[in-house]
Amino acid sequence: MTLVRYLSLLLPAAALLGAVRGTDRATRAGAFLAFLAAALGVAALHELAGLGAWWGFAAVDGAYRGMPIDLWLGWAALWGPIPVLLHRRLRLPVTLGVLLWIDLLAMPRLEPLLTLGPHWLRGEFLGLLAVALPAQLLGRWTAADRQLYARVVLQMILFTGLILWLLPTAVLTLAGGAWPRLPGPALTVVAQVAAVLGLPAVAAVREFAVRGGGTPFPWDPPRRLVTTGPYAYVANPMQLSMVAELTLLAVVARSPALAAAALGAVAFSAAVAAPHERGDLGDRHGDGWLAYRHQVRDWLPRARPYRAIEPARIWLDDDCGPCAATRDLMAARTPVRLDLVPAATHPTTLWRAKYATADGYSATGVVAVASAFDHLGIGWAYLGWFLRLPAVHQLAQLITDAQIAPPHPAGGQR
Incomplete structure (x- = not known):
């Protein structure tokens, strides 16, 4: 059993070290994200396997909730970063087929x-579809800098699950504790x-x-400073x-x-x-970052927005009662770097309020009104x-169009 556990970690680790040589930063970022996604997914799959009696592990030292940690890490490396590092040679369908073949050969021999x-094959196919496939998509899209919004969604799922x-x-x-069992109303409130x-x-x-064209992951950041x-x-x-949720x-x-x-x-x-953020953002954004950090704190939010927030305009129709009321509400709160402009002055015809920076x-x-609320x-x-x-x-747009302010033309050549 010791040899099996040793090989289950050593072989994927050796393959990972071999594949990472000579890769670019985007590919390494994708591989790391794929590893995190696969590790999270394998941990969740292990919980489901216990409920479905798909498989179980012998009692060993160095286990997490009954799953040997070295086997967990080896499995995550195999389903996550190794195929991502080889993504130019292994297409996704081929990758999933190879992973299935490896598991069909290896798992009965463990x-x-x-x-x-x-x-157990139910758990295997569920794992490939719900763990390996998303891990590969996230890693490959990051490596190729494609599908920004899709990989942002996958990152949100990943980091929410981790945290x-x-x-x-x-x-x-x-700590020897367990998740609390809450009654339905209390769970709803929480x-x-x-x-x-x-x-x-x-x-x-x-x-x-x-606004930034990037993601929260430090190796896949926004291209411009987001304020x-x-x-x-x-x-x-x-x-x-994150800290508030953990608290x-x-x-x-x-x-x-x-x-x-x-x-x-x-x-x-x-x-x-x-410190990493200060160095990285300072190098990439220079004085703009320094000016921003002098006025915006790490943990204590400001009551009013940063004075250098991107200047913007919102066009609202003076002849529309709800639109005029919205304009008056904003004007009464002295918006920061936001111009309230009559929709009639817009060079093209507007059918709804418009916000532009x-x-x-x-x-x-x-969305235009909601964006203006930032000011x-x-x-x-x-x-x-x-x-x-x-x-x-x-x-909210459907309700507004139907009940509050139906779309109507303003501005432009009418």
């Missing part, structure tokens, strides 16, 4: 370390609070993709949400260990992430981040 149940499931589960397991705390992170990720959205108010919205879990689980993990996340951000970003309808203050900005969420803004 006894007595691994005991297979009668329906809100795998890390707390590991901490609770090591989920709603978690959604409120996580909104700045989601909005920040959206801002990175839409809009949550970044107009706080420099670390993602870390702030909420610590309170709900009554776990000092999770509280320590939240403090550890703050320490990591301050001691490791912050000097860097070329524009939006219409509900008013943190409370209104928070509402705007919510309204810009996928599905939320489509629903």
